[in-house]
Amino acid sequence: SQKIEQNSEALNIQEGKTATLTCNYTNYSPAYLQWYRQDPGRGPVFLLLIRENEKEKRKERLKVTFDTTLKQSLFHITASQPADSATYLCALGGANNLFFGTGTRLTVIP
Amino acid sequence: DAGVTQSPTHLIKTRGQQVTLRCSPKSGHDxxxxxxxxxxxxxxxxxxxxxxxxxxxxxxxxxxxxxxxPNYSSELNVNALLLGDSALYLCASSLAGSQPQHFGDGTRLSIL
Structure with a gap:
């Protein structure tokens, strides 16, 4: 079955720096990959979607890359702010469902 | 424009009981x-x-x-509850054939 690993459970970073989160997967060839943000006690909020034929996608301070050969996605937050502190989830898309990783808890230190 | 709404927000049940959780999708989602x-x-x-x-x-x-x-709302039913069913249950809606999915804030189910 498919396996999705996010690089670490927790990542601490200084305000203003770039945060880089990693998502690796095996036994799957997703049509697309998504990143979500989840705050404590809340549902996931969609951030970015990248398709298998796309290498990079940007939205404001966010950037996602997708390497289907390495089976890896990188998620970058530039000029990080304390308000970016949250858990970030990687999700692989099938026809009708999503498979999620366990998430990386990001803390941006002022 | 209301997003995905779920009810109840919290629920406590005991082992062996049955539970029904409810979800209303985002407007326009099916x-x-x-x-x-x-x-x-x-x-x-x-x-x-x-x-x-x-x-x-x-x-x-x-x-x-x-x-x-028919109005696209949905229910999740769980029978014969086990301690391991304690979790946050999330509902997500989308338009058929398209992404992304939009999530509600979930129902926190605790089994005693």
Whole structure:
């Protein structure tokens, strides 16, 4: 079955720096990959979607890359702010469902 | 424009009982998916409903069942509750054939 690993459970970073989160997967060839943000006690909020034929996608301070050969996605937050502190989830898309990783808890230190 | 709404927000049950959770999709969406999220884990796909039919199902036992109504709202039913069913249950809606999914804030189910 498919396996999705996010690089670490927790990542601490200084305000203003770039945060880089990693998502690796095996036994799957997703049509697309998504990143979500989840705050404590809340549902996931969609951030970015990248398709298998796309290498990079940007939205404001966010950037996602997708390497289907390495089976890896990188998620970058530039000029990080304390308000970016949250858990970030990687999700692989099938026809009708999503498979999620366990998430990386990001803390941006002022 | 209301997003995905779920009720109740919290629920406490005992082992062996049955529970029904409810979801209203985002306006304009016709597809509803349900996920289970244990503490410290990512959401796990339970099933998806479209046109009042279960379209796809994850690796969950038959104790988990669902329903979709003509107005696209949905229910998740869990029978014979086990301690391991304690989790956050998330509902997500989308327009058929398109992404992304929009999530509600979930129902926190605790089994005693």
């Amino acid at each position: 597809t509803v998916s349900w996920y289970q999220q244990a503490l410290g884990q990512g959401p796990q796909f339970i099933f998806q409903y479209y046109e009042e039919e279960e379209r796809q199902r994850g690796n969950f036992p038959d104790r988990f069942s669902g329903h979709q109504f």
